Amino acid sequence: MSEQKPEPAKKTGRKFGCLGCSFSLGVLIAIIAFLVFIVVSIAIGPIGNSIFKLHLPSWLNVPAPHVLLPAEVIFHIGPFAVTNSIITSWLTMVILVVLLGLVMGRARIVPGRAQSIIESAFDWLYNFCKEVAGPENGRRFFPIITTIIVFVLFNGWLGLLPGFGSFTKTEETVNFPGNTQIKEVNNELNLKLDTAPATMDALIAELNNNKPVAVNKQFREGNVKFVVLAVQNGQATSVAVEPQVPILRGSNTDINTPLALSLISFIFVIAMGIRNLGTGFFRPYTNVGRFMNGWKKLFTGLKKGWFTDLFFGFVDAFVSFIEVISLFFRLISLTFRLFGNMIGGEILVFVFFFLMFVTPIVIPFGLEILFGLIQALIFGFLTLVFATIASTATHEGEGH
């Protein structure tokens, strides 16, 4: 068969078989292998360690997740502190500008592969904007909404790249004698080292697997690096402690970036509302006319209807009070939704790294790719919907 028709046999051989197995058997074996990998990787992680009392080599151990909510300052430009999340936002902007500049700078009428991917994505967003906000407003809202979506999306995905958190910078180097208590080190450097050995000496010995230490040997514990400076009888007499700070960090895992984005969205919504409705935009938020009218009727002696005016006016005023609160609550809600999702995803990845050895990492990574996309779209769509609501006149008393 294969001699008569070499080419089709080759094709079907590629498609339906692998290493001598049929296709379905191959898939089954792959799934079983993946499950076995998951079980093994859980078993050799900390969970299995504590159940089966395995004593694994130290290079298999991943440090427990260490989360710092405030972003770390990398350097200063005058009085302006540049944090690692700001650097990542700049990096995202540069990547976006370069990518879009390269692809769309040489845009052709018959698009190439990259151009058609970008064009179809933007076309979909443009149509969505027009569908939600109407043709005219959709055209007006499209640029800022797409900017928000693309920025959040690429920022989220950038944090998933391998080696993203590996670029570190030594914040400061402090020398300690080997018999310093860990508590003192924590107090001095504002760290959260949480280890069983109480002194630096014992910690270094444990990191070195209880062997004698040598000069200039380096150890890592979480995000802190230890360098042995002097040794006597295999015991460290002087140790340099160097807290490591990641240079890059997903911008939206620092609360300030989501807050800035939500402020942009908030101001955009109000500006579009004022632009489309003029002072009418403020009417749902300052609806106290009837209430005041009720008071006026009561005190000018026009007895008829003062109570209904006062009562329903009070209801109107209360509703507009709630409207104001909900307007400002959107700001908080947008901020914390994005921040919580991004930092939650990062912690999820860290915890998976900590609990399992290598293989099942694909699970949170897949989830994070999806969540990054969904959160970016949600942020943009909510801004779009709020802007549409704000720029559409409310017809009081018509539909009730």
Place this chain on the structure above:
Amino acid sequence: MTPETMKLLAAGIAMGLGAVGPGIGIGILGMGAMNALGRNPEARGAILTNMMIAIAMAEAVAIYALVIAIILIFVA
């Protein structure tokens, strides 16, 4: 109970109870979307995007609980 124990317990309870409401909400939203899809299969795109937005609104409540739990564990 040490303060550390209370902190972990509080974080667990915050996340666990905070996930109940959004779970129910997202379930109801999914049911509504499926019903709508069954009645009107052509409106798939519109239903999907609106469902996503509504789910994100419901999910935000769970995210607040998550933020509280994270703050309790890592900051407080």
